[in-house]
Amino acid sequence: MSNRKLRTIASWFCGKGGTTETSTLVSYQDNQKQEKVEEIISETHDDKDIKVDLCFVLDCTGSMGGYINAAKDCIQQVVEHMERTNPNIKLWIGFCGYRDHCDGDNRLQIFDFTNSHEEFKDYISKKVIADGGGDAPEDVLGGLDAAVKKLNWCHSTRVLLHMGDYPPHGTDFWKLDDSYPNGDPNGLTAESVLNDIKSSGISYYFGKITDNTDEMIRIFQGILGKFLVFDLTSNGNDPEELVAKVFGSICSSITTTVTLNGSMEKSRQRKVLEKDSREPNWNTLPVKTGELMNYRFPRSLVDILDPNYFRIKSNIISRKFSYKHAPKPFASGAEQYAYFGLDVTHDSSKKIVIKERIIKANSFGKCLEAAEASTIASFLSREFNSAIEQVGIDKKVNFLQVQVLRRTAGFSTRYFTVEPKFLDAKFKRFNANSGVIKEYHSTLEAFAHFTYEYTKGYLVVYDLQGIELVDQFLLTDPAIQCTDRYRFGGTNLGKRGIDDNFLVNHKCDSVCQKLGLNIKS
Missing domain, CATH: 3.20.200.10 (MHCK/EF2 kinase)
Incomplete structure (x- = not known):
C-alpha cells in the first residue's frame, strides 16, 4: 500500500476512531494516549519480549470479502506499528476461517501461528476466498472451537479477534430463517466453546459489522463477561476506511490484552512489608x-x-x-x-x-x-x-x-x-x-x-x-x-x-x- 494511502488511513483513524463507546480502553487519537498505553505496558514488562499469539477468526462467506482483504492489507501496518511503539511486543499470527455446514470441506480453514507476516499475507491472498454460506446464520461456534483446539497456542499472551456479520445457528441467536433452529448440528454450545476459550487463557474480542450479531454479543458476554466490541461498520465499502478500522481493532486488542495481563502480573509482584502502627522516636x-x-x-x-x-x-x-x-x-x-x-x-x-x-x-x-x-x-x-x-x-x-x-x-x-x-x-x-x-x-x-x-x-x-x-x-x-x-x-x-x-x-x-x-x- 502506498505511503499516501497509509497517511490517509492514519488521518481517518485519528479523526473518527475505531471502537464503540464501551471499548475505548485504547485509542490512537493522539500521541499522548499512545504514550499512556506504552507506559502501562512498560510498568510491568520492562525490557522483556512479550510474545503474543494473535488469531483472526473470520466469517469467510460471500459478504466478507472486504474484511478478509482488510485483515491481509493492514497486518504489515500492525507489525510495524508495534515495532515502532512497543518494540518488545512480538507477534505470532494465526487464522481460522469459517463458513457454514453446507460448505463441506470448505467449512473451515486453518492457518497455524507464524511470526512471518509475509507468510500470513500470502496465505490470505492465495487461499482464502469469500464464498459459500447457505442461510443467514453461520458456523460461528465451529470456527471458534477450531481456533481454540486446532491452532498451536504456545505463548502466555493470547488474543482472539473474531469478525463476522451473522450469528451462530439456533433460535437463541436468530429468530428468522435457519437451517438448524435447534442449534449447532455437531452438538457445540456457546457455553462449552466460550468456556474453552476462557480456560485456555485466551482474550476474546469481537468486530461488529451489523446489528445481526447484537443478541450473540449479549449471550457471549453473559458467559465470558464484558469484552471489547469494535465498530467495524463501513459506509460505502470504502477499503481505506475498512483497513483503518480493522487496524485499530487489532492494535487495541493486542495492547489491551498485554495491559490486562500486566495488571495481573503486578498483583503477583507486590511485596509485603512489616507494619508498625506506633509513631517512631x-x-x-x-x-x-x-x-x-x-x-x-x-x-x-x-x-x-x-x-x-x-x-x-x-x-x-x-x-x-x-x-x-x-x-x-x-x-x-x-x-x-x-x-x-x-x-x-x-x-x-x-x-x-x-x-x-x-x-x-x-x-x-x-x-x-x-x-x-x-x-x-x-x-x-x-x-x-x-x-x-x-x-x-x-x-x-x-x-x-x-x-x-x-x-x-x-x-x-x-x-x-x-x-x-x-x-x-x-x-x-x-x-x-x-x-x-x-x-x-x-x-x-x-x-x-x-x-x-x-x-x-x-x-x-x-x-x-x-x-x-x-x-x-x-x-x-x-x-x-x-x-x-x-x-x-x-x-x-x-x-x-x-x-x-x-x-x-x-x-x-x-x-x-x-x-x-x-x-x-
Missing part, C-alpha cells in the same frame, strides 16, 4: 533531604479541563525539603504504603504522612497523577465552599494538599507523595469509587454532584475519605471519574464510571436543592 532518626513538588493552583475551569496544564513544567513548583521518615509503614492499601514522617525544613517541625507505591515502576508518573487529582479536588472544593456559603451552609469540604517528593541517594531515585498528617480523629470512608455510599452525608454527595455540574459532565470527584470535624470534612486520596480515560489512572472508568457508579446511585437532597443543581430523584 524521631530523635533516633536521621534527617533526609529531597525535592518537594506541587502543581500551581488552577485559575479556572479551563485549566482543569486541559490535561496539558498538568504537563507544563512551569506549572510545577519545586523546593528543597528536609524530613525524617519512619523505617516501617503504619498502614498499606492496594497500591501504597503509608509512613509517619516529620517535616523539619523550618524551625518548627510538622507531622506528615509519606506514601510510597508498592509497585515502583513509573512511580513518578503515578505520584504526579495523585497530585493532579488532589489539586483538581481542592480547586473544586473551593468553588463548592463558596457556593454553599452563599446559601447558608456552614460545613465545608476540604482536601489535604498532596505534594510529590523526589529523594536521590547515590544512583537511586525514589518518589513519594507527601501530605499533612490528619488530626487525631476517626478516619472514615464516606463513599467508594464503585458508587457505594458507606456513610451518607448530604454535603458530600452534593459536592460530588457539584463537581459533575461545574465541569459540565466532564468529571466527578468521588471515593471521598477522611475525617469529619465540626466545621468541615477534611479529605484525602479522592478518585476522579472522567470522560477522558487517559487521565487519573486506573481508578478512572470513564463515562461508564460516571453514569453507572455515580449518576445511577446519586439521590439529590436538600443541599443539592439549595445549590440549584439539576435534581436527580
